[in-house]
Structures are given as C-alpha cells and as structure tokens.
Amino acid sequence: MVLVIHIRDEFIKLGQAMKLADLVSDGVEAKYVISDGLVKVNGEVDTRRGRKLYVGDTISYNGQDVQVEGESE
Incomplete structure (x- = not known):
C-alpha cells in the first residue's frame, strides 16, 4: 500500500516528509535513518x-x- 502526502509548496525536504508521513517520530530519528x-x-x-x-x-x-502529491484544489 502506498501512502500519499500532500504538499502546498514547490517542494518538501526529505526529513520533513518522513515526519509528515509518520515514518519517523521526530527529526533526530529521520536524520539517523537517512544518514544510515x-x-x-x-x-x-x-x-x-x-x-x-x-x-x-x-x-x-x-x-x-510514500508518494508526494500536490495539494488538492
């Protein structure tokens, strides 16, 4: 199953996207799993x-x- 996150701006940073999708609990966890x-x-x-x-x-x-999509109009 693919989760979808919606963004309002042109882009979102990887760490922020992971938090938004509830893949990690905070930025520190995101930092470690990404750098690993x-x-x-x-x-x-x-x-x-x-x-x-x-x-x-x-x-x-x-x-x-997780798929990144634009904000629904």
Whole structure:
C-alpha cells in the first residue's frame, strides 16, 4: 500500500516528509535513518536529509512507500 502526502509548496525536504508521513517520530530519528542509508528516494538510496522532494517523488523506508502529491484544489 502506498501512502500519499500532500504538499502546498514547490517542494518538501526529505526529513520533513518522513515526519509528515509518520515514518519517523521526530527529526533526530529521520536524520539517523537517512544518514544510515535506509531511505530510498525514487528507488535510489539518498543520505541527504535536506533532499528536496517534488510532486511525483516517492520515498521508501522500512517496507513503506510514500508518494508526494500536490495539494488538492
């Protein structure tokens, strides 16, 4: 099952997106799982917590996929 998060702005940072999707409890946890190489963005491991995610991007962590979508009009 793919979770969906909606963003209002042009992008959201990876750590923020993980918190929004409830994949992690806080920014510290996000920092560690990202820097440990446990998170994939669009199918590739990314270790940058500040990685900008745009509409259409997908995050994968701990068996869960999250799709970034724009805000519903």
